[in-house]
Amino acid sequence: MTLNSAIEWTDNSLPLVTGCRNKGAGCKNCYAVPLAWRLAHNPHPALSERYAGTVEKRPDGTLVWTGRVNVNLDQLNAIQSARKPQVWFVSHVGDLFHDDVPAAVADALLTVAALKPEQRIVILTKRVHRMAELLTAGPKPLANVWLGASVANDSDAAEAAEPLASLAAAGWQTIVSYEPAVGPVDWGRHGFTFLRGIISGGETGGKARPTHPVWHRDTRDFCLRHGIAFFFKQWGSWRIFYDRDVDDPDWRRTPRVDGQFGPGAKQYLNLAGGMGFHGERLIAAVHVGKKATGRELDGRTWDDLPWRAAV
Numbered sequence: 001m002t003l004n005s006a007i008e009w010t011d012n013s014l015p016l017v018t019g020c021r022n023k024g025a026g027c028k029n030c031y032a033v034p035l036a037w038r039l040a041h042n043p044h045p046a047l048s049e050r051y052a053g054t055v056e057k058r059p060d061g062t063l064v065w066t067g068r069v070n071v072n073l074d075q076l077n078a079i080q081s082a083r084k085p086q087v088w089f090v091s092h093v094g095d096l097f098h099d100d101v102p103a104a105v106a107d108a109l110l111t112v113a114a115l116k117p118e119q120r121i122v123i124l125t126k127r128v129h130r131m132a133e134l135l136t137a138g139p140k141p142l143a144n145v146w147l148g149a150s151v152a153n154d155s156d157a158a159e160a161a162e163p164l165a166s167l168a169a170a171g172w173q174t175i176v177s178y179e180p181a182v183g184p185v186d187w188g189r190h191g192f193t194f195l196r197g198i199i200s201g202g203e204t205g206g207k208a209r210p211t212h213p214v215w216h217r218d219t220r221d222f223c224l225r226h227g228i229a230f231f232f233k234q235w236g237s238w239r240i241f242y243d244r245d246v247d248d249p250d251w252r253r254t255p256r257v258d259g260q261f262g263p264g265a266k267q268y269l270n271l272a273g274g275m276g277f278h279g280e281r282l283i284a285a286v287h288v289g290k291k292a293t294g295r296e297l298d299g300r301t302w303d304d305l306p307w308r309a310a311v
Helices: 032-041 045-051 073-081 103-115 129-133 154-169 215-225
Strands: 010-015 055-057 063-065 087-090 119-127 146-150 174-180 197-201 229-234 240-246 266-270 281-285
Touching: 010 073, 032 045, 045 240, 045 266, 073 197, 087 266, 103 129, 119 129, 119 154, 129 146, 129 154, 129 197, 146 154, 215 229
Parallel strands: 010 087, 087 119, 119 146, 146 174, 174 197, 197 229
Antiparallel strands: 055 063, 240 281, 266 281
């Protein structure tokens, strides 16, 4: 059973791989953990078995990955049997290039993609080095496949830049998902001009962290300068109600915040990602939920995706 996705940039989320381990700051509040837990306890065995053993509940109620990874090759049948062109996100509750996932799984996916050129396959991974190791000198690049890195801050971007560049040089189409954006990224310094697209967005959920508008504006402007498709997915759970810099005449009239997380909480955030009352371009934000914050950036939506016009 594939999942017809609520994710704005795809039609389907394909659980080809389920289970993972945290890797980097963006994984702190990963939406996939509670989702995998819920699906593992679904009353229908055909569904629950795919997620079995991937998540455990600690005594304090916290849900965490166990490290177990399940491979569900039967999910490829959904792509093979699709009658109309669709977008398929692999994998939303796992990582295709996790160390415990055999290389043959990626090979199987790409074999199906080659047989179904009208179907568009989008792969996101935190383990970009392994993806590059397996694919730069391996299978022939496919016009209906996009290989992407999931990054949350500049450290993630720095790690992903070289392997993504090597994939692009080998002929693959490459993208970045900058979500959740919890820190700034200097795209130019890392040389990301080879990308076909960037998706950016803030974090959602009860424990979500705020995101800074300048991070997304800078990302958009970088994309516009270099002809890269830009998709602004969402602000996340936080709405900005104060935005000042030290050269603004009223910058000292800073509202008070409680420094908490969750509905109704208020937080500071500066340009560098710090959450105290210091630094450049200080904002204050309140947690109101994703529906209330929307997905407009500077008065409009940004909906460019490289695969929309590709097939």
